[in-house]
Amino acid sequence: MSSGGIKTEPFILNIGPQHPSTHGVFRVKATVDGERVIDAEMVMGYLHRSMEKLAEERTYTQNIPFTDRTDYLSSMSNNLGYCLAVERLAGVDVPARGNAIRVIMAEFQRLSSHSMAIGTFVNDTGAWQTPVMWSLREREYILDLFEMTSGARLTCNYMRIGGVSFDLPKEFEPAARKVLARLKPYLDEMEGMLTENEIFIVRTRNVGVLPQELAINSSASGPMLRGSGVPWDIRKAEPYCGYEKYDFEIPIGYQGDSFDRFLVRLEEMRQSVKIIEQALDGLPGGPHSTQVPLAIRPPKGEVYGRVESPRGELGYYLVSDEGPSPYRFHIRPPALINLSALRAMTVGGTIADAIVVLGSIDIVLGEVDR
Amino acid sequence: MSSLVTSNWYDIRDLSNISRDILEGLANVLPHGVVYVLAPVLGFIATFILVVLPSQLIVGVYGERKIIGRVQSRFGPNRVGPFGLVQPIADSIKLMQKEALTPKYADRAIMWLAPIIFVAPCVMLFAVIPFGPRMILANIPVALLYFVAVSSMPVLAAFMAGWSANNKYSLFGAIRIISMAVSYEVPLVLGLLGIVLFTQTLSLQDMVEWQRHYHIWLIAAEPVAFVLYFIGVGVELNRTPTDIAEAESEIVAGYLTEYSGMKWGLFYGMDIGYALAAAAFGSTVFLGGWSMFGLDHWVPPWMIIIGKTHLFYFLFIWTRGTLPRLRIDQLMSFAWKFMLPVALFNLLVIATERMIWVQNDLADGIVYVFAAVNIVLALAALVFWSRFLGYRPENTPKKPRMVREAGGYVPLPTGKETR
Numbered sequence: 001m002s003s004g005g006i007k008t009e010p011f012i013l014n015i016g017p018q019h020p021s022t023h024g025v026f027r028v029k030a031t032v033d034g035e036r037v038i039d040a041e042m043v044m045g046y047l048h049r050s051m052e053k054l055a056e057e058r059t060y061t062q063n064i065p066f067t068d069r070t071d072y073l074s075s076m077s078n079n080l081g082y083c084l085a086v087e088r089l090a091g092v093d094v095p096a097r098g099n100a101i102r103v104i105m106a107e108f109q110r111l112s113s114h115s116m117a118i119g120t121f122v123n124d125t126g127a128w129q130t131p132v133m134w135s136l137r138e139r140e141y142i143l144d145l146f147e148m149t150s151g152a153r154l155t156c157n158y159m160r161i162g163g164v165s166f167d168l169p170k171e172f173e174p175a176a177r178k179v180l181a182r183l184k185p186y187l188d189e190m191e192g193m194l195t196e197n198e199i200f201i202v203r204t205r206n207v208g209v210l211p212q213e214l215a216i217n218s219s220a221s222g223p224m225l226r227g228s229g230v231p232w233d234i235r236k237a238e239p240y241c242g243y244e245k246y247d248f249e250i251p252i253g254y255q256g257d258s259f260d261r262f263l264v265r266l267e268e269m270r271q272s273v274k275i276i277e278q279a280l281d282g283l284p285g286g287p288h289s290t291q292v293p294l295a296i297r298p299p300k301g302e303v304y305g306r307v308e309s310p311r312g313e314l315g316y317y318l319v320s321d322e323g324p325s326p327y328r329f330h331i332r333p334p335a336l337i338n339l340s341a342l343r344a345m346t347v348g349g350t351i352a353d354a355i356v357v358l359g360s361i362d363i364v365l366g367e368v369d370r
Numbered sequence: 371m372s373s374l375v376t377s378n379w380y381d382i383r384d385l386s387n388i389s390r391d392i393l394e395g396l397a398n399v400l401p402h403g404v405v406y407v408l409a410p411v412l413g414f415i416a417t418f419i420l421v422v423l424p425s426q427l428i429v430g431v432y433g434e435r436k437i438i439g440r441v442q443s444r445f446g447p448n449r450v451g452p453f454g455l456v457q458p459i460a461d462s463i464k465l466m467q468k469e470a471l472t473p474k475y476a477d478r479a480i481m482w483l484a485p486i487i488f489v490a491p492c493v494m495l496f497a498v499i500p501f502g503p504r505m506i507l508a509n510i511p512v513a514l515l516y517f518v519a520v521s522s523m524p525v526l527a528a529f530m531a532g533w534s535a536n537n538k539y540s541l542f543g544a545i546r547i548i549s550m551a552v553s554y555e556v557p558l559v560l561g562l563l564g565i566v567l568f569t570q571t572l573s574l575q576d577m578v579e580w581q582r583h584y585h586i587w588l589i590a591a592e593p594v595a596f597v598l599y600f601i602g603v604g605v606e607l608n609r610t611p612t613d614i615a616e617a618e619s620e621i622v623a624g625y626l627t628e629y630s631g632m633k634w635g636l637f638y639g640m641d642i643g644y645a646l647a648a649a650a651f652g653s654t655v656f657l658g659g660w661s662m663f664g665l666d667h668w669v670p671p672w673m674i675i676i677g678k679t680h681l682f683y684f685l686f687i688w689t690r691g692t693l694p695r696l697r698i699d700q701l702m703s704f705a706w707k708f709m710l711p712v713a714l715f716n717l718l719v720i721a722t723e724r725m726i727w728v729q730n731d732l733a734d735g736i737v738y739v740f741a742a743v744n745i746v747l748a749l750a751a752l753v754f755w756s757r758f759l760g761y762r763p764e765n766t767p768k769k770p771r772m773v774r775e776a777g778g779y780v781p782l783p784t785g786k787e788t789r
Contacts, residue, residue, distance in 0.1 A: 011538070013539075014538075020622060021620070035542075035698055035699070123619060124619045125619075125695065126611070126613070126620075126694045126696075127610075127693065127694040128610050128690055130438075130691050130692060133442035133443060134442070134443060137443055191768075195768045196768070197694065198763065199611055199693055199694050199695070199696055201766055202697075202700055203694055203697060203700075205766060229771075231773040231775065231776055231777065232776050232777065233776050236774075237777055249772040249773065249774055250774070252770060252771050252772075252773055253770055253771075254770075254771070259766075263770045264770050267772075350697060351542075351620055352614075352695075353697070355620050
């Protein structure tokens, strides 16, 4: 922005770790020239809790609550990914009812997480709290359902190795259908308020463009990757929990800007509603869980289990030495890997753009730092 | 001035009657000169009861929070007092108890001065607002110029606040507010210039009389000027969607980042004060002021203007609860590329109409013809100019593409779908 005879020089602006829009304790050391960002360096690790090392000291079952606390906005998906990995390692089968309940819970979790993601993202563009309040309102009803089944709202600790911890209560199905009926008008409302909103479009369109090649090379996943127009979804590519039985589509974006990522998230919520309805209609009877020993000792070996969490491909890499606890426990956090392309997306834009891009990635710092 | 208003003390359509009677009565009873001391005290109390309490506290603080709360499907303040009505007082007590921090490397003197300079012009602004046929503190002939000049003074205070705090976020807020004010003052004043051409006066009282005389509000006669005023004043007041200087998601709180306690409270309170002054000015110029198509004979005019001010203020609350925020470069280009040409076009149209009116010595009814022409031309100008600048909403895809199978590339569509 230097022009004429005025001598200007760039300076460093610390965005975070305490900043309203970093969604936790995350820091961007941005070098700015006026309003323009010419360099951005990410600093993370403020929330590091050494989860992977801690998990090596606890039994396989004891590790499930840890996975709740990595990505605290989608505990069900995290439980599910970990349990799938252990089941694959130990060769445990899950009964049909358990699988259906898992799908219902994971999709409800996706709905709650995406509504939170959209709300906070729109908050970052400057809509003064209204969309985030609407999102939180709808999220509350979903959290009520979680409370009904697992007893907890945020860190549910619901999935177990071999199934789920409790069967669905009798009143769950009508309550779930009521929540789904509420969600549809909410999605239309958000669509009317935001996708038709000219200010929202100019703030997000062509902002933080992640081209297809870069999206794939930086191994982004989830709505980030799909927003760039790459049809990749673990639920379709490597179905688990019987996702191949459900009829749903993958939304993909056009050019990978923030608006595309928003559109993809909104449409994914509609698809999740569709999946849950199918799962509720065809809910099989029978047991909800296979009985496995509490201190399970899987045979020697290693396994990588992955699920499509709301933020992308969530993987758990486990190595067993036939002991009661994993020899090595590694998480592939989608938020961290999606975040790695931040510099490429923010440099060249303004500070306001950088905030919007950060919001559109939908990071959860508990997962980034673990 | 054809008005039914009498000079009897019980005629509350003009409150100056009762104040005059009270002061004259006191002057007769009390020793000589004491009434001059009592008069400002009484004026302060009356202003507080009539303007500050209903407007600043109940509408500005409580009403804004309550309405925003309803927009966001929550209750808003409802704990302190009946319906939470005492909330503003509880807030101000809390603010006074808080420590007003000054950072170690801040410029202390300027940081202290900024809130004081911010407060004074707000009180001055209300001096020229006519609250009734005779209820006006200073009926100066250049009231419009006075208002525009005084209302740009808080920008200086905001810049002082941002500069003195020695904080990068504050500096950003300060730079942003200066550039915004400089850019938006131009189309705003150009829009008001059209009003002046039409009404042939700079006095706000005469503008109200003009609107009474022709039985038309200037919002209908000059819609473009109203749009320019609403957007421009929203920018200068830092109201959403243009609250860029205090953008809380980007630069924390802009120029207020380092302020706390009552020093911050003065900024907050006077922000509402400025918004109310802008609303009062807007409803005076565009919405007929204290006149209401003859209703002002029966309802006290000061009630009408205060009601209109609150309605105007509701527009600010409404946009704040609904819209996201623009980016600084988009805001600047909007001012210079869109608003300035439209303002100039509007001025050209108004000047031509005024010329036709004067030269042909037309009857009063021609105002309605001009209003109809102006409304059509305003819509045409807004649509045509935005399309000319490349605004194509239909080219933005509003739905993602859907695929059924994972894997592989889907080539990007070319041509119309991407922008």
